[in-house]
Amino acid sequence: MAWRMGFVGAGVMAEVMIAGLLDEGVVRPERILASNRRASRSAELRDRYGIRTTADNREVVANSDLVVLSVKPQNLAGVLAELRGAVPSEVLVLSIVAGASMRALREGLAHDRVARCMPNLPCRIRQGVSVWTAPADLAEADETRVRTLLGVMGEEIRVQDEGHVDRATAVNGTGPAIVAHFVKALLEAATYIGESRTVARETVLATVIGTAEMIRRAGRDGVHVAQLIDEVTSPGGTTSRALQVLKQGRFDAVLTDAVDAAHQRTLELGARLEEALREP
Ligand SMILES: NC(=O)c1ccc[n+]([C@@H]2O[C@H](COP(=O)([O-])OP(=O)(O)OC[C@H]3O[C@@H](n4cnc5c(N)ncnc54)[C@H](OP(=O)(O)O)[C@@H]3O)[C@@H](O)[C@H]2O)c1
Structure with missing residues (x-):
């Protein structure tokens, strides 16, 4: 065409x-x-x-x-x-x-x-x-x-609903910066426990990409991400310890607040533009 x-x-x-x-x-x-x-x-x-x-x-x-x-x-x-x-x-x-x-x-x-x-x-x-x-x-x-x-x-x-685009601005628009921040933090954490920068970079990136792909495929089969987390979390094991620390640090709540702030800002920018257009 x-x-x-x-x-x-x-x-x-x-x-x-x-x-x-x-x-x-x-x-x-x-x-x-x-x-x-x-x-x-x-x-x-x-x-x-x-x-x-x-x-x-x-x-x-x-x-x-x-x-x-x-x-x-x-x-x-x-x-x-x-x-x-x-x-x-x-x-x-x-x-x-x-x-x-x-x-x-x-x-x-x-x-x-x-x-x-x-x-x-x-x-x-x-x-x-x-x-x-x-x-x-x-x-x-x-x-x-x-x-x-x-x-x-x-x-x-x-x-159809424009609200999805406002939310996408906060989720997929801001998402890459949030994910990149997470990757950076995981790299720093790996070096904190003594891992070399080279191995840390390779393992962190492979983990992020591999996990995302796994979640995508599982989703197609109707398997929720929470189920995957459950599968790798043995009672009293290493993952369980790590997840407990994330919970104590309010990881999920902080992430929700960050995305919510981006969404509010999107709406604010939209309102400001509409105001600017109404100004003589
Ligand atoms: N970058 C991303 O990853 C991304 C993702 C999602 C959405 N967006 C959206 O995409 C839009 C563009 O982003 P971008 O990263 O491509 O920005 P950018 O690289 O700054 O491109 C904007 C271009 O517009 C030109 N421009 C400014 N005023 C103009 C005018 N009055 N008439 C004609 N051209 C004009 C600028 O020229 P000069 O350089 O000469 O000023 C510049 O080349 C933004 O609104 C952003 O919200 C970007």
């Missing part, structure tokens, strides 16, 4: 998508148009991928079938104001901006055909997961384009 792909804001995430689309042969480079503030960045992308670039965001929406808004949250209000009323009615605008609600996008652009997505860090190595939402009456062609685009970065999950 040939379509014209646009990006407003050609930073890290836009490049991940551009590289994925081209690698998979989904869209030809001349059908990709990206805008960016810095001319040097545009030149870099032109040289690297042979795509077309512009400094004019309105040119992107006027010449694309699907446009990704991939600027930072603090730049979004300005971009929406600039694009307001300029998006042709048949164009689908997909925002990946953290916190930007469907309402803010629709009102900011004065355009109904919008979708919202939360990708995550591992998308950069095409092992990410993107949670996205769009109006229930999204055209089939638009859905296929979005799924294909997000599919080049890993898994994609379409949800």
Whole structure:
């Protein structure tokens, strides 16, 4: 399926998508148009991928079938104001901006055909997961384009209720930092008990990746993660001792508070953006 792909804001995430689309042969480079503030960045992308670039965001929406808004949250209000009323009615605008609600996008652009997505860090190595939402009456062609685009970065999950995207911002968006923090702490713990850094790195990473895969497979067979923990916890054994210490340190509660704080912050950012859009 040939379509014209646009990006407003050609930073890290836009490049991940551009590289994925081209690698998979989904869209030809001349059908990709990206805008960016810095001319040097545009030149870099032109040289690297042979795509077309512009400094004019309105040119992107006027010449694309699907446009990704991939600027930072603090730049979004300005971009929406600039694009307001300029998006042709048949164009689908997909925002990946953290916190930007469907309402803010629709009102900011004065355009109904919008979708919202939360990708995550591992998308950069095409092992990410993107949670996205769009109006229930999204055209089939638009859905296929979005799924294909997000599919080049890993898994994609379409949800009807936008609340899932806000929660995904806290869970899969913040999740990589939380998991990385956990890995760092486990590495430090391993060296604390005298393990060499090399062995610690190999064992910790293999354990995290292997366990995640095991949990995934068990889930497919209907086995809950708690059951797996139970299986490796013999009474009076080593795992039992370790889990008891985690409990004493309120590990689960701290994790819940962290994710809850990220979720609250997402909602806060969304509300702030809506306020900024209402300001004259
Ligand atoms: N990075 C991630 O892992 C990740 C994950 C999930 C969601 N996101 C979301 O994805 C969005 C983009 O993130 P990113 O990491 O790709 O950021 P980034 O690398 O900073 O890219 C943003 C790009 O937008 C450009 N830009 C800023 N204002 C502009 C304007 N008015 N018109 C045109 N271009 C403009 C910037 O240009 P200059 O550099 O010249 O300012 C920059 O190249 C963010 O909203 C973030 O919430 C990112």
